[in-house]
Amino acid sequence: MNDLFDPQTLFIIFAGAVATYLTRIGGYVLMVRMKTIPPRVEAGLNAVPVAVLTTLVAPAFFEGGYEVKLGMILALIVGLRFPGLIMLISGWALVVAMRYFSIA
Numbered sequence: 048m049n050d051l052f053d054p055q056t057l058f059i060i061f062a063g064a065v066a067t068y069l070t071r072i073g074g075y076v077l078m079v080r081m082k083t084i085p086p087r088v089e090a091g092l093n094a095v096p097v098a099v100l101t102t103l104v105a106p107a108f109f110e111g112g113y114e115v116k117l118g119m120i121l122a123l124i125v126g127l128r129f130p131g132l133i134m135l136i137s138g139w140a141l142v143v144a145m146r147y148f149s150i151a
Contacts, residue, residue: 104119107119114141114142114145114146114150115142117141117142117145118138118139118141118142118145119138121137121138121141122134122135122137122138125137125138
C-alpha cells in the first residue's frame with residue numbers, strides 16, 4: 048500500500064496523465080487552427096482506423112489457436128455481408144462452440 052503513495056509512482060501517474068491530455072488536446076488545437084486540411088494530413092488521418100484495427104487483430108490472430116483464426120476468418124466473411132454486431136457474434140460464437148465441444 049505504501050508503494051501507491053511513493054513520490055516516484057505519483058510522478059509517473061501525473062506525467063502519464065499530462066502526456067495523455069496534451070496529445071488529445073494537441074490534435075484538436077491543430078485541426079481548429081487549420082483553414083483547410085492538407086491532403087497528406089487527411090491521408091494520414093484516414094489511415095488511423097486501419098492501423099488501430101490491425102494492432103488489435105493481428106496479435107490475436109498470430110498468438111491464438113486455430114479456433115481463433117477460424118473465428119476471425121468467419122467474422123471477416125460475415126462482415127462482408129452483415130453489420131458489425133452480427134459479424135462479432137458469429138466469430139465469437141464459433142470460438143466459444145469450438146472450445147466448449149473441445150474441438151480446439
